[in-house]
Amino acid sequence: MNIDEIIYDWNQVAQDTPRSKSIELCDETLRDGLQSPSVIDPPIEIKQQMLQFMNDLGIYIADIGLPGAGPRAVSDVKKLAEYIRDQRLSIKANCAARTVVADIKPIAEIQDQVGIPIVAYCFLGTSPIRQYAEDWDLEKLFTTTDQAISFALKQNLEVAFVTEDTTRSRPDTLKKLFEHVISLGCKRLVLCDTVGHATPHGTEQLVQWTKNLIQTSKESIQLDWHGHNDRGLGVINSIVAAHAGCDRIHGTCLGIGERVGNASIDQLIVNFKLLGEYSHDVSQLVQYVELTSKACHIDIPVNYPLSGSDAFRTATGVHAAAVIKAENRGNQLLADMIYSGVPAIWFGKKQEIEIGPMSGLSNIRYWLQKRGFIASDEKIQEIFKHAKNSCRVLNDEELTDLLAN
Secondary structure (H helix, E strand, C coil), X not given: CCHHXXXXXXHHCCCCCCCCCCCEEEECCCCCHHHCCCCCCCCHHHHHHHHHHHHHCCCCEEECCCHHHCHHHHHHHHHHHHHHHHCCCCCEEEEEEECCHHHHHHHHHHHHHHCCCEEEEEEEECCHHHHHHHCCCHHHHHHHHHHHHHHHHHCCCCEEEEEECHHHCCHHHHHHHHHHHHHHCCCEEEEEECCCCCCHHHHHHHHHHHHHHHHHHCXXXXXXXXXXXXXXXXXXXXXXXXXXXXXXXXXXXXXXXXXXXXXXXXXXXXXXXXXXXXXXXXXXXXXXXXXXXXXXXXXXXXXXXXXXXXXXXXXXXXXXXXXXXXXXXXXXXXXXXXXXXXXXXXXXXXXXXXXXXXXXXXXHHHHHHHCCCCCCHHHHHHHHHHHHCCCCCCCHHHHHHHHHC
């Protein structure tokens, strides 16, 4: 039986039809993600492996660094650009820059040296709280923007204008700046929830307001969303932004980044895949997360979606029994979906049934069967009693010892 016939999906009630094409994703792991004060900046060879995973997962564009940060950043950005060129990857490249000529110049130089296009994502603080702290006025913002954007375009760089803290910026300021950069020739605007301030409602309002402004301009302007996770809303805000009309959504692997981090790009991929809005092969997503975890020295929480060790693991008797019955029908997708909203098989994972104090006899029989053990009813009852007296899930070594004695 088709799974869709036996699941009633409230997510689809009065829902707009999915996009006709996959959502574009921008992976910020190698730039914004590495700004986390707790991560290790990986060696270039590991960064290249991460970039390869991004490419294979169908991620559209990767931020490969901020060369204005110094010589090491310049070296890594150049080597990553060369890797994209030499391996003939389909993934595009962008670099971050403050909206100042000094940051944009090395991007232009690397583009010329390597020979692949690199989009300059030029960021500028626009919120009143930032303007007050920096003692900036609108004239200062205009002057800075004029000099930087004009320089970038003369260097044959594609430019994205990034307004930092957009979600706390006044519409009159945004309107003037957006209209100005569009008049200069900028074809991409990036809305930023830099401090994770936005709610889903605020996200939708900002995106719709900006879409209306773009429509009024009569120019073909693309729109990005870049969200952080300070209120735990990074992923849902990003999904709302996509559905409100953003063309490209940013995120980082494992959600790493400053403070509590960015929207998690791996969680975005899971959700867009389930929504029918991401058409690419996602079978290597867990490997990408595991590589990033190891490379950056960031542990994956056991309850982390998809990649956490408990994501598809249960020791609860009633849940395990349902999974086993579904599996016995010969339908792995049914077994995946009976007690999970994410089909493990899509992402190279599988259901795991353990034995612990909440387990039933079916857990034990399943565990034995999967490992090729044969045990008497008396031995199964012995294991069952031991599990019920335990305060945790039993590991394989303990269970093997119980079978041997």
